[in-house]
Amino acid sequence: MKENYFEKSFLIDTHLIFQNRSFSLRLLIDSDSVVYTIIHSNLVDKVCEKLKIQPISLTKEKLIRDYDEKISKKIITHKILLNLIIESHKKLTVSMLIVDINHHEVILSKL
Numbered sequence: 001m002k003e004n005y006f007e008k009s010f011l012i013d014t015h016l017i018f019q020n021r022s023f024s025l026r027l028l029i030d031s032d033s034v035v036y037t038i039i040h041s042n043l044v045d046k047v048c049e050k051l052k053i054q055p056i057s058l059t060k061e062k063l064i065r066d067y068d069e070k071i072s073k074k075i076i077t078h079k080i081l082l083n084l085i086i087e088s089h090k091k092l093t094v095s096m097l098i099v100d101i102n103h104h105e106v107i108l109s110k111l
Contacts, residue, residue, distance in 0.1 A: 014106075017083040017091075018051040027106035036064060036109055039096040043105045044080065055080055055098060062097060074099050084108075 016023040023046070039047070048054060055078040062076040076097045084092045094108070101107060 011104075012086055014087075014108075015085040016047060016051065017085060018053050021051045022085075023047050023050045025106060027108050028104040029108045036062070037094050037096045038064070038099050038101055038107050039080065040101050040105045041098050042100075044098050047080065047082075051082070053080060053082070058097075064097070064099065 010029055011026050012029055014025055014027050016025070025043075044055060058077055058079060064074065064076065076099050078098045080096050080098065082094060082096065084090075084094045086092070096106065
């Protein structure tokens with residue numbers, strides 16, 4: 001029997017923070033398979049505009065695995081670096097790779 005991916009994941013209210021600016025959203029925390037924190041390319045423009053930041057070029061392009069563990073054909077070339085507040089009490093500095101993803105705008109890797 002195939003395990004349901006979402007049984008090991010959950011959604012949580014979060015704030016992306018840069019200096020004194022904040023962007024609120026619900027993100028998926030992955031408790032099993034995601035190695036990197038990723039943000040959908042469609043959301044990045046909104047986040048960057050609101051927080052007044054720019055994406056950062058990666059020194060080396062990355063490939064990620066899809067949920068079925070196959071290497072994705074999506075090449076990642078940029079990231080954003082932000083602080084994160086999860087449920088008003090946990091602050092982390094997180095590097096988010098920018099890529100088109102399915103189902104959610106942000107997937108946070110297990111910490």
